[in-house]
Amino acid sequence: MQTKEKILEAALSLYNEKGVNTITTRHIAASINISAGNLHYHFKHTDDIIQSLYNQLAGEFDEQVSEMESARVTDLSAIVGFAEKSFSIVYKYRFFFLNFVEIGNRIPAIKKAYQQLTARRKKEFTGVFQLLIRNGIFRSDIPENIWSALLTQIFIVGDFWLSNNELTNQFQGKKAAKEYGKIFEAMFYPYLK
Amino acid sequence: MQTKEKILEAALSLYNEKGVNTITTRHIAASINISAGNLHYHFKHTDDIIQSLYNQLAGEFDEQVSEMESARVTDLSAIVGFAEKSFSIVYKYRFFFLNFVEIGNRIPAIKKAYQQLTARRKKEFTGVFQLLIRNGIFRSDIPENIWSALLTQIFIVGDFWLSNNELTNQFQGKKAAKEYGKIFEAMFYPYLK
DNA sequence: AAAATATTAGTACATTTGTTCTAAATATTG
């Protein structure tokens, strides 16, 4: 494996484990037995590492939105399936979501990219909702502004379930994604016909 | 005003404005024209300042939960009222909520206190839900696990609406609380009879 | 194989930060 990849892999692992603010380039370098100088040859600035990891994350989300685009959504299970995939991406890159605001402020390009990604995902979800209403899965008596609010709720829960877990339940490892998956799924229950 | 109070006031203001991680004790001291040495006479450690601010925050929340306890909740407007109050407390101490996980990990006493507070608020909300079902405001055909999931959703949205705003909409000042208040209120809509 | 290029370790430096220490000034108490 290339040094560059090794750095990214080690950084992700350490950031996830100890938090993005406690890990320095020296820690990352030491963990793969290279010098700090070498690390900075590959990534001039620490933020370049974080940016690279965000690009990975965004790539995986993009892929998932594309799948959603091309899939034929006929019932709730499709949404649940996408949610599961989202949750596992969030878990994989959890250090971002546990410090999202700070990272977004520190690296504006990340905030901007995230906004675009969110806009795209929102549009996708709106389409799915309309389809599920037409198919008689979702209630047809819900006003537009409630659907719109639901979308925001979905994104808040989708982005911050991990933070809630960290602060309260502290389910370990993949169990967290599983438990919060159920909570996420329950969001749709009262909208079912 | 006592120096100690001045420090807390300045810290809250600067933390809210620039984020808890970019502000140092020197910044806080400078902003009220005292020396860093003096500041550290009043607060030996930086974290003592944050802890003090958390105690203030928890006090205001406690007060609000107590009100909820004693109030006679007969319709949704009561919940909305409590939510508004919560939202304004969150806004007042926004730096916490924008970095909650990190602060909680850095100062375990805060995490612990927050968990207890959350437990108390959850119990309170559960009581209110039951009342509203009995009063025919909420639907009576919702299974227990869905109510329980709703509670968690409520706390996630209640704690992280600000983070979502920071990352996406960026409503300024009190407008943010107002807009997200609407989104919060909408959470209850599909549960209404 | 020689030359050019890329990669690496190690050192060094400037800055920042939390905190401690000292001595002066101020306020409080007897």
Next chain:
DNA sequence: CAATATTTAGAACAAATGTACTAATATTTT
């Protein structure tokens, strides 16, 4: 008013951090 305690400013320090620089080594190209 004298003694005592509190508060304050300012200097000083050690540790940490990001990153630049240098020289050696390894790899690739010609």
